Amino acid sequence: MFTSMRFWIISFVFAIPYLFLQMVYACNPADNNYIHEDFSNGAQWSMCWEFNNDEGIYLTDITYTPPNSNAPFRVINEVNIAQIFVPYDDGQNRFHDVTTYDFGDGIIAIKPQNCADGKLITVSTMYEDIRGLCQRKVTDTTVHSILNKLSTSELLLLFSSHQVGAYNYIPEWKFYSNGMIEFAIGATGALETVVNIHNHPNREEKFRKLGWKIDNRTVGVSHVHNYFWRIDFALGDNENDDVVKLIQYKKQGNKTIAQWHDIAVESRFNHKEDNYRGWLIQENAHSDKSYYVEPGDSGHRFIGIKKKEAFTRNDLYITNDIACERYASQNYACNNKKQLSDFVQSNASIENKDIVVWYSLTLHHIPRGEESPEMDMHRNSFKLIPKNLY
Numbered sequence: 129m130f131t132s133m134r135f136w137i138i139s140f141v142f143a144i145p146y147l148f149l150q151m152v153y154a155c156n157p158a159d160n161n162y163i164h165e166d167f168s169n170g171a172q173w174s175m176c177w178e179f180n181n182d183e184g185i186y187l188t189d190i191t192y193t194p195p196n197s198n199a200p201f202r203v204i205n206e207v208n209i210a211q212i213f214v215p216y217d218d219g220q221n222r223f224h225d226v227t228t229y230d231f232g233d234g235i236i237a238i239k240p241q242n243c244a245d246g247k248l249i250t251v252s253t254m255y256e257d258i259r260g261l262c263q264r265k266v267t268d269t270t271v272h273s274i275l276n277k278l279s280t281s282e283l284l285l286l287f288s289s290h291q292v293g294a295y296n297y298i299p300e301w302k303f304y305s306n307g308m309i310e311f312a313i314g315a316t317g318a319l320e321t322v323v324n325i326h327n328h329p330n331r332e333e334k335f336r337k338l339g340w341k342i343d344n345r346t347v348g349v350s351h352v353h354n355y356f357w358r359i360d361f362a363l364g365d366n367e368n369d370d371v372v373k374l375i376q377y378k379k380q381g382n383k384t385i386a387q388w389h390d391i392a393v394e395s396r397f398n399h400k401e402d403n404y405r406g407w408l409i410q411e412n413a414h415s416d417k418s419y420y421v422e423p424g425d426s427g428h429r430f431i432g433i434k435k436k437e438a439f440t441r442n443d444l445y446i447t448n449d450i451a452c453e454r455y456a457s458q459n460y461a462c463n464n465k466k467q468l469s470d471f472v473q474s475n476a477s478i479e480n481k482d483i484v485v486w487y488s489l490t491l492h493h494i495p496r497g498e499e500s501p502e503m504d505m506h507r508n509s510f511k512l513i514p515k516n517l518y
């Protein structure tokens with residue numbers, strides 16, 4: 129009797145952390161949505177992919193194992209595309225491509241030749257099963273180091289392609305063998321909004337200020353692609369102890385001085401106008417293992433309608449992880465928190481909480497004659513750079 133009770137007590141005590149681990153690490157090698165890549169430098173990346181009718185592919189439980197290590201280091205709990213907002217320069221169309229146009233379900237099949245030496249993965253949309261996700265190992269650059277041996281940079285590339293109106297969006301998730309991460313979105317397909325100016329001199333005069341004449345009959349209207357990502361960081365074993373720092377680089381004579389600032393509350397920042405800054409997400413207060421958010425493609429800036437498009441007023445937001453806060457705009461069913469700007473409470477502490485970084489970049493797309501009838505790919509990206517991992 130005593131033995132069996134002790135057995136049950138011990139089993140129970142051991143079961144709790146096991147169940148907890150199962151809950152936190154809901155991504156196992158046995159799962160068919162598990163992705164793993166080994167690199168020639170000995171490093172490894174692993175994660176799981178999921179699919180949603182709105183944002184399409186999103187990634188969870190992302191871990192990096194550095195070269196010469198067998199301890200996976202957890203980096204990100206979950207990352208998804210949080211919106212693609214496309215306002216046109218004529219002030220008319222303002223498309224929220226992810227939430228209005230079934231971006232996810234617009235996924236199209238990838239041809240085997242477009243995923244050469246890779247693996248085509250089947251994705252189930254609301255309508256059909258489709259070979260829509262490509263996993264490939266890509267060699268980035270090959271250089272000779274000063275030691276006169278071959279040095280190769282490899283990366284794991286995951287991409288899908290989504291039809292939205294006349295456009296095709298191609299989200300790319302890149303995980304480099306050196307621990308670096310790059311999130312990109314490419315756009316191709318056909319121009320969405322063109323105006324016929326043939327025999328309409330007044331219309332031509334008006335629209336040449338709002339776009340670019342792409343042939344004798346047509347003006348393509350300029351627009352801005354505002355891409356948003358939601359990155360739920362979780363560096364190391366504990367998701368609730370990450371520390372966030374802002375590094376501001378200031379000119380001092382000929383020198384450039386780094387000034388470090390701790391971020392203790394939910395906050396909003398700009399990386400485009402006040403360049404020369406970056407953000408550091410650190411494993412915890414005692415570990416300097418970290419990821420640096422390095423702004424990319426910061427040349428353009430779009431500021432939308434005052435209240436309605438307040439989510440465009442900043443480029444980078446830091447919030448606590450609240451599950452229903454998922455989309456930068458048209459975020460329905462979240463206690464009336466409809467857009468990213470509603471998620472930030474300037475007195476809400478982020479200390480000992482699971483934090484989320486919202487990153488956006490913008491491209492002012494001015495059409496060209498060369499983009500008719502079909503655009504070549506315009507691609508935008510930013511990077512997460514590992515520091516002190518190995």
Ligand SMILES: [Cu+2]
Nearest residue numbers: 315351353493
């Ligand atoms: Cu465009």
